[in-house]
Amino acid sequence: MTARSVLITGGNRGIGRAIAEAFIANGDKVAVTTRNGDAPDGALGVAADVTDAASVDAAFTEVEQAHGPVEILVANAGITRDTLLMRMSEEDFTEVLDTNLTGAFRVLKRASKGMIRMKKGRVVLISSVVGLYGSPGQINYASSKSGLIGMARSLTRELGSRGITANVVAPGFVRSDMTDELDDATQAKYLQNIPAGRFAEPTEVASVVRWLASEEAGYISGAVIPVDGGLGMGH
Numbered sequence: 535m536t537a538r539s540v541l542i543t544g545g546n547r548g549i550g551r552a553i554a555e556a557f558i559a560n561g562d563k564v565a566v567t568t569r570n571g572d573a574p575d576g577a578l579g580v581a582a583d584v585t586d587a588a589s590v591d592a593a594f595t596e597v598e599q600a601h602g603p604v605e606i607l608v609a610n611a612g613i614t615r616d617t618l619l620m621r622m623s624e625e626d627f628t629e630v631l632d633t634n635l636t637g638a639f640r641v642l643k644r645a646s647k648g649m650i651r652m653k654k655g656r657v658v659l660i661s662s663v664v665g666l667y668g669s670p671g672q673i674n675y676a677s678s679k680s681g682l683i684g685m686a687r688s689l690t691r692e693l694g695s696r697g698i699t700a701n702v703v704a705p706g707f708v709r710s711d712m713t714d715e716l717d718d719a720t721q722a723k724y725l726q727n728i729p730a731g732r733f734a735e736p737t738e739v740a741s742v743v744r745w746l747a748s749e750e751a752g753y754i755s756g757a758v759i760p761v762d763g764g765l766g767m768g769h
């Protein structure tokens with residue numbers, strides 16, 4: 535198999551970094567966007583802020599020069615600004631939408647040109663169980679994450695006949711610096727709703743993303759794949 539050009543947004547830490555490492559282990563040419571210059575060993579780090587179309591364009595140009603057109607795009611960059619609706623400012627809402635949803639649109643639009651030309655491409659959008667299930671205090675985040683489903687499905691209908699697939703991965707709770715900092719009582723409260731009885735490891739999300747980009751998954755498009763230990767079953 536020839537090494538493919540892979541770009542992951544927000545690949546300097548957390549789930550994005552684990553996804554980058556999975557593709558590196560696969561022998562692909564991996565680039566990650568980063569705002570602080572840090573990138574996993576073996577990946578090309580390119581500066582980009584997904585809220586800024588010009589910086590996204592410059593990052594793609596850099597990746598294309600180094601690795602060729604992006605064949606696999608993982609839109610992973612995301613933020614939260616949690617608070618209850620009554621207290622949520624319009625800025626809290628639009629900032630999250632601009633990063634999580636419009637940010638995915640910006641990278642998708644830029645990547646689609648090369649994918650159409652190559653007549654192949656894999657797009658994976660990192661959503662969340664919250665996009666299907668809802669969550670108090672996360673109207674902004676949940677809206678952005680469910681929007682990604684409409685994005686992947688519309689892309690599937692628009693470009694599915696050009697050898698391009700688009701899927702959504704919806705993680706539940708993933709072990710991170712944030713979950714590690716929760717006290718035992720709070721962790722236990724979250725865990726009692728998760729049939730698997732534990733949080734996911736970032737590598738468990740990464741392996742699903744890598745598989746969706748594999749030849750074996752070539753006929754899967756417009757799907758929402760939960761990686762949530764059963765938390766969101768039925769949604």
Ligand code: NDP
Binds near residue numbers: 544546548569583610
């Ligand atoms: P982290 O907070 O650890 O990492 C988020 C990444 O997104 C960082 O690399 C960050 O860059 C990047 N990012 C944020 N804003 C921008 C921006 N404007 N431009 C470019 N990059 C940006 O998050 P996780 O690894 O936990 O989450 C990754 C994805 O998975 C997110 O979309 C999140 O919503 C989703 N998710 C996470 C879950 C979890 O339990 N952790 C559960 C379900 C979904 P920087 O380092 O510069 O800030």
